[in-house]
Amino acid sequence: MRATSKPISRLDGALRAPGDKSCSHRALMFAGLAEGTSFIEGLLEGEDVKDTAKAMAACGADVERISLRRWKVTGVGAAGLKNPKNILDMGNSGTGARLMMGLVAGQKLKATFDGDVSLRSRPMGRVLDPLAEMGAKNESNGGKLPLTLEGAPLSAIEYTPPHASAQVKSCVMLAGLGAIGTTIVNEPRKTRDHTERMLRAFGVTVDVEEKDGGCRISLEGGQQLTATNVDIPGDPSSATFLWAAGLLVQEGSVSVLNVMENNTRDGLVHAAKAMGANLNVVKTGEAGGEVITTITSIPSSLNAATPELAIVPAMIDEFPLFGVLAAFADGDTLVTGAEELRVKESDRITATVNMLKANGVHAEERPDGFIVRGCGRGGVPGGGIVEACHDHRIAMSALVMGCAAKAPVSVDNVSAIATSYPDFFAHMQALGADIEQG
Numbered sequence: 474m475r476a477t478s479k480p481i482s483r484l485d486g487a488l489r490a491p492g493d494k495s496c497s498h499r500a501l502m503f504a505g506l507a508e509g510t511s512f513i514e515g516l517l518e519g520e521d522v523k524d525t526a527k528a529m530a531a532c533g534a535d536v537e538r539i540s541l542r543r544w545k546v547t548g549v550g551a552a553g554l555k556n557p558k559n560i561l562d563m564g565n566s567g568t569g570a571r572l573m574m575g576l577v578a579g580q581k582l583k584a585t586f587d588g589d590v591s592l593r594s595r596p597m598g599r600v601l602d603p604l605a606e607m608g609a610k611n612e613s614n615g616g617k618l619p620l621t622l623e624g625a626p627l628s629a630i631e632y633t634p635p636h637a638s639a640q641v642k643s644c645v646m647l648a649g650l651g652a653i654g655t656t657i658v659n660e661p662r663k664t665r666d667h668t669e670r671m672l673r674a675f676g677v678t679v680d681v682e683e684k685d686g687g688c689r690i691s692l693e694g695g696q697q698l699t700a701t702n703v704d705i706p707g708d709p710s711s712a713t714f715l716w717a718a719g720l721l722v723q724e725g726s727v728s729v730l731n732v733m734e735n736n737t738r739d740g741l742v743h744a745a746k747a748m749g750a751n752l753n754v755v756k757t758g759e760a761g762g763e764v765i766t767t768i769t770s771i772p773s774s775l776n777a778a779t780p781e782l783a784i785v786p787a788m789i790d791e792f793p794l795f796g797v798l799a800a801f802a803d804g805d806t807l808v809t810g811a812e813e814l815r816v817k818e819s820d821r822i823t824a825t826v827n828m829l830k831a832n833g834v835h836a837e838e839r840p841d842g843f844i845v846r847g848c849g850r851g852g853v854p855g856g857g858i859v860e861a862c863h864d865h866r867i868a869m870s871a872l873v874m875g876c877a878a879k880a881p882v883s884v885d886n887v888s889a890i891a892t893s894y895p896d897f898f899a900h901m902q903a904l905g906a907d908i909e910q911g
């Protein structure tokens with residue numbers, strides 16, 4: 474379905490961020506593996522997470538939705554997960570697919586994985602290679618889905634992922650849970666650490682040594698998870714769309730409540746502040762072992778500023794939206810060190826540049842990033858139709874751009890937004906955005 478976002482002068486209001494997608498996947502997987510019953514509060518009920526819930530149920534966990542965002546999971550414990558009878562369809566989700574592969578290998582299962590046209594185009598060799606080194610077998614379509622993975626008694630490895638990727642790290646750690654010996658992952662640049670934190674909440678000992686912006690994670694095989702209740706904190710990536718829209722319009726104030734503060738996820742807050750964004754972050758409590766904040770944005774004039782290489786992993790999902798902020802800034806912005814964007818739900822370097830160009834903004838691709846010539850506050854022409862390319866973040870970024878451009882911005886197909894932020898339209902409309910679907 475198509476959607477169009479029309480220019481508006483003000484956005485106002487305070488909204489609660491939806492549950493974090495990364496934490497929601499992990500909560501379902503770890504609860505499904507654990508001994509006992511876990512209650513999960515605030516689960517993100519997006520399509521990606523629902524696909525993980527189905528996959529865990531297919532592997533023997535008892536997964537039940539009790540009420541809105543409240544789920545009960547009774548794990549398999551010592552009995553272990555079982556081979557799924559049918560193909561595990563992971564939909565649009567790289568996280569769901571790659572983390573489930575770690576579980577399947579570590580639990581010595583045999584399973585076939587598939588996904589939608591976007592997921593079928595994404596590289597799986599990055600997880601199949603370390604899993605093969607540990608002893609798992611696979612047959613794949615040239616390193617892509619559909620593929621069949623077969624676990625075996627695994628041996629622990631010490632692994633340095635060639636890409637900064639929390640999915641690869643997590644996959645190796647989850648396989649390591651079922652391996653003989655101590656699995657070690659060395660990360661030259663630290664990526665999101667939700668697996669480390671949440672495994673500890675389920676009673677697993679995970680050692681982390683941080684050094685020079687990177688870290689070394691070690692985990693002994695054979696540890697059992699024990700059920701625990703999990704409170705999912707709000708998603709900082711989803712929250713960015715609301716507060717960024719609040720920065721770009723002329724008037725008002727937007728507050729996003731319940732936003733997880735984690736230094737592996739807050740790159741865009743730093744990048745926007747470096748551009749002169751009037752953003753106020755206030756700590757309000759804790760949930761699921763994470764600090765919770767309220768982020769308030771006030772309309773701001775932005776100046777172009779290149780994000781430092783060190784913060785790229787902490788804003789890896791935010792580059793399409795960062796491209797929109799750069800379009801409204803004064804001056805040219807260069808993004809480098811972000812080659813991972815090429816293998817997300819779409820090639821996000823090409824898709825971001827095309828989104829901007831379709832709306833009259835000068836932008837160019839670089840192998841590992843892009844350049845945007847800023848139009849200044851209120852200067853983005855708009856008027857274009859953006860191809861979402863099965864990518865929720867491209868679709869949402871384009872609709873945020875439409876709120877503050879000179880002419881409406883349309884998106885050809887917004888169905889992917891339901892994978893990560895099913896309440897996006899309701900939330901934007903509650904703030905005063907003029908977005909029409911259909």
Ligand SMILES: O=C(O)C1=C[C@@H](OP(=O)(O)O)[C@@H](O)[C@H](O)C1
Pocket residue numbers: 494495496567568637638639640641643665789790813
């Ligand atoms: O582990 C996770 O939950 C995620 C890791 C990141 O992917 P990569 O590991 O491919 O960088 C991120 O882009 C994705 O949205 C969620």
Ligand SMILES: C=C(OP(=O)(O)O)C(=O)O
Pocket residue numbers: 565566567568569790817818866893
């Ligand atoms: C890259 C993303 O997700 P995934 O890799 O799980 O599909 C994302 O949500 O931006």
